[in-house]
Amino acid sequence: MASYYKDTNTKGQTIWYVKYRRADGKPTTKRSFKTKSAAQKWYREYQVSVDHYGKALNTRITFRDVYDKWWSAYEKSVLDTTAHKTKQIFKNHILPALGDYRITDINVSILQRQVNYWSRKLVKNDCQLYTNLVLRRAVQLGYIHVNPMASVIKPKKKARASINNFFNKDEFTDFLEYLKQDYEDSNPRAFMMLWLAAATGMRRGEVLGLEWNCVDLKNRTISIKRSLKRSSHAYIGSPKNRSSVRTIAIDEATTNYLRRWKKQQHDTMKYFNFDTYKIKDQLVFSTYNKNKPLPEPAADKYINQITSEHGMKHVTFHGLRHTHATLLVEGNTNVKAVSERLGHSSMETTLRVYVNNDKRPNHEVADTFGKLMFSKSSQK
Structure with missing residues (x-):
């Protein structure tokens, strides 16, 4: 049973409130x-x-409260790297937008x-x-009866213009010249890192x-x-997937550069009391003072400095992998061989994600077909 009472608020307005017992038997009041x-x-x-549901809705529970309950189970069910990425999504986007809402106040419109x-x-x-996963958990816990996300229409994303995150042949030649000019002597670690990525198409985590x-x-x-992985901290773990485990050939110039860098690294690291020749799992690229994995942003920083300094098109560190694949295919390398070199599970991935033709008009293709047309018409 409930009792209803009339009162006056601080503004002199008449309000009603109801006294009742909650589902757990404790008395409470709902006002205003x-x-x-x-x-x-x-x-x-x-x-x-x-x-109907055997319990009353808890109107004090916020989205953040439900997230905390959901997260405690979710983080134990996925890899550390997946948990890290997911937590960043909540931290940067979801919780700032919805975290302080009471779970019962979140509706389809919001x-x-x-x-x-x-x-x-x-x-x-x-x-x-x-x-949606957090709201589903809220339903399971009895905080809400229906998941409002079920009625939200997923927006259709507009097709994005192709992002040319790669160098064409001429741009790549210029990049290698600038790389030698800027880093070969002054920063041999950065030189070797970028050269190796360009020469092999290895992923950033694989290089680091x-x-x-x-x-x-x-x-x-x-x-x-x-491969370098990251959860709450950086660590060396397994590559991205099964097909990522592979052995690739390297050209003679890259081999010579690696041989030189191995000695350069040893000579530098001995000043920090590290004998890199004797360390079994010595990284090819590491910090000098602590001999730890380099932070991932360092890789992009080095290439950004070159493209900015010389007014080149902005290409990320990952774009060197893209460039490697594109130029190999444009050079008539077998796509299957390129796919295996990149560590892809299928050739379709190589063609769809990493291989882009130069967007400049290809007159060679047009001329070839024109000759075909001319030869056919001349026979009549």
């Missing part, structure tokens, strides 16, 4: 109804909730507006996916996680077995 009928309507709906915003601002739509025991300078091969 404008009319008695509004208070009665609210209590009837409350009773339906208790009768979510649709937020999902539309994420769709415009972010490349991937992971925010909607993870928000490469150990000397995986480099065979005699037979000119690199065995890719490890």
Whole structure:
């Protein structure tokens, strides 16, 4: 049973409130109804909730509270790297937008507006996916009856213009010249890192996680077995997937540069009391003072300095992998061989993601087909 009372607030306005017992038997009060009928309507709906679901909705629980409960189970079910990326998505995008909302106040309109915003601002739509998982958990815990995300319409993203995150042949030649000019003598570690990425198409994590025991300078091969990973901290772990474990050949110039860098690294590191020749799992690229993995941003920093200094098109460190694949295919290298070199599970991935033709008009193709047309017409 509930009791209804009339009172006056600080502004002199008449308000109604209802006293009742919660589902757990404890007395409580719900205030600030404008009319008695509004208070009665609210209590009837409350009773339906208790009768139908066996418990009342907890209106004090926030989205952040539910997230904390969901996260404690989720982080144990995925890899450390996945957990790290997911936590960043919540920290940077989802919790700032929804974290302080009471879970019962989140409706379709709020979510649709937020999902539309994420769709415009972010490349991937992971925010909607993870928000949905938290709201599903809220339903399971009985905080809400229905997941409002189920009624949100997923925005159709406009097709993005092709991002040319790679160098064409001429640009690549210029880049290598600038790389030698800027880094070969002054920063041999940065030189070797960028040269190796360009010469092999290795992923950034594979380059930063490469150990000397995986480099065979005699037979000119690199065995890719490890990769730099990041969760709450950086560590060396397994590569991206099964097909990423591979052995690739390296050209003679790259082999000679690696041989030179191995000695340069040793000579530098001995001043910090590290004998890199005797360390079994010595990284090819590491910090000098502590001999630890280099932070991932360092790789992009080095290439950004070159492109900015020389007014070149902006290409990321990952763009060197893109460049490697594109130029190999344009040079008529077998796509299957390129795919295996990159560590892809299929040739379709290589063609779809990494291989882009130069966007300049290809007169050779046009001339070849024109000759075909001319030869056919001349026979008549």
